[in-house]
Amino acid sequence: METKEKTKTKIEITIEHENINLMGLVNQAEGLDKAIVKKFIYAIEEDMVKELCGEEYERTRYQRHDHKTRILNTSIGTLELNLRRVRDKETGDIFSPVAKELKFPEGKRICDDVSLDGIEQMPNLSYRKEVKTVKELSRSDISKSTLWRRVQNLDISAEPSGDVDVVLVDDTKIHKRSEDGFHFLDLALGYNTEEEEYSLLFAGVNEEWSEIRNEIEKEVNLANAYVVCDSDREINNAFEGAKGIQICHFHAVKYVDYCLWKEDAPKNFRKKMRRILKSRLSTLQNSVKKFWRDEDTERLKNRISWFREELDRWVERAEGRDFALAANYIRRVREKLLTFAEAALRGDYVPYTNNKVEREFRENVYRTKRIGGSWSDDGLLNVSLCQFISRLDEGLFREFKEVYIDEAGTLNFSVSLPGG
Structure with a gap:
């Protein structure tokens, strides 16, 4: 054995x-x-x-x-x-x-x-x-x-970089903890057009946009940077004096639709006016893309003039049906809708939308909204900072x-x- x-x-x-x-x-x-x-x-x-x-x-x-x-x-x-x-x-x-x-x-x-x-x-x-x-x-x-x-x-806090050409800003609403109402989560991203890189400039909760501008200006000279945002008056007023302000095209179309709805515009008229505005904006966007390929300055200048005339016609059509809220909005933001096109003539690249901020908010929403939670100031800020910093x-x-x-x-x- x-x-x-x-x-x-x-x-x-x-x-x-x-x-x-x-x-x-x-x-x-x-x-x-x-x-x-x-x-x-x-x-x-x-x-x-x-x-x-x-x-x-x-x-x-x-x-x-x-x-x-x-x-x-x-x-x-x-x-x-x-x-x-x-x-x-x-x-x-x-x-x-x-x-x-x-x-x-x-x-x-x-x-x-x-x-x-x-x-x-x-x-x-x-x-x-x-x-x-x-x-x-x-x-x-x-x-x-x-x-x-x-x-x-x-x-934990952001370490903002001053080497940016464009600042993209926005905010979103989050439920408060144990009380009615909302927190406002504020976000500012910097974009370096040469390196094509985004960085976190600021993230805060319930901050005044004038104070946010002061914080950003510690690192960024806004006189040499463009700001991309939606139509929020507080944001637009806070960043007056920047090299230029570009209103996000997608936000503009949505806000026009809201204005017409609020003024009880017929559904078919709302759809028609929204379609016309989107078409004019899309034509301008394509013209700027062509300009970056062939640098045909005269063609882009003509397109910018055409765009102004088309928006004036749009305003007249809205006023003709007594929809003053939508008409006054387009009249007020017309020049800020084409900042990116005029910047191109100066050799500066500016996005016509703040989609990158919306993309970061979308990731944040999965954590802060869709789980049905409510938040304290510190908890919301720390969770958001961890998320933004780990991504950016x-x-x-x-x-x-x-x-x-x-x-x-x-x-x-x-x-x-x-x-x-």
Whole structure:
């Protein structure tokens, strides 16, 4: 009869570290078994206790005391640690040297890296789904209320770039928490036409647009930048003095339709006037596109003159049917509808729509509106900032994550088979 002998293989792991802390250890050791992380912590503890208390029975300022269990939920799972504590004979303080050295979170069981897992999911998922996802990813529990509290306390802000030629601005309404009415989420994006890159200039909640302009002007010289927005009077007034203001064509058509509806215009007339306006705007857009291909200045100048005449006819037609609200609106914004065309003649590219802002709001809507939630000021701002920054500035979001988990120190490890 043959017998099978069981063999055991021993793996040695060598770890070198400098100024490491718990979050840095957990984050950098991702993929290692948590048992190895525990052994690493105990190894540091043994060295520190020996350094403080000396050899067994040696008399020093510090005395070995007792052990205390500490349970920590981390992104690599739950660490249950039986930590040695020492007593300071001079002060009477009792503490864990390794917890102090590795900056264990005081009074917390859930470590910041677990919260960060939830925060990374936050732009797209409700709190309930986030905690479920975190548990599946890290095998650590975090409650909705804990995640909510940590979102309220986030310290995150945009780092606006002044190297932009165009500023796109808009706002949207979000339900308030525990009260009637709405928050207004304000957003301003910068666009560098040479690099064809967007950046986050400002995101705020219930801010005055005059104050938003002041914040943007700290980085951007608006005398050299065009502003693209909808017809909101407050926004238009706030950005007077910019190099130019372009009214979004899509918003203009929608607002005209609203004006005619409010004045009880017949449905067929509304459709006809909307179709005519869209046709004239589309013709101007195509002319500008052709200009960027062949730079035929005279043709574009003629098209701009034609556009003004066509809008004057549109206004006369609306006034002829006593729809003054729609007529006055087009008369007021006519020049701002063709800013992008006149800018092209000067060699400046300006979008005729602020669709990029609308696209960012659409992503935000999935999180802030469609889940049926209501929001506090801080919660709405922090969730939105996380979303906008992660989409528009990945480098800044990485920096935020590193600061959030207080990652410090370096860790190098190698695995080898003895005798191999």
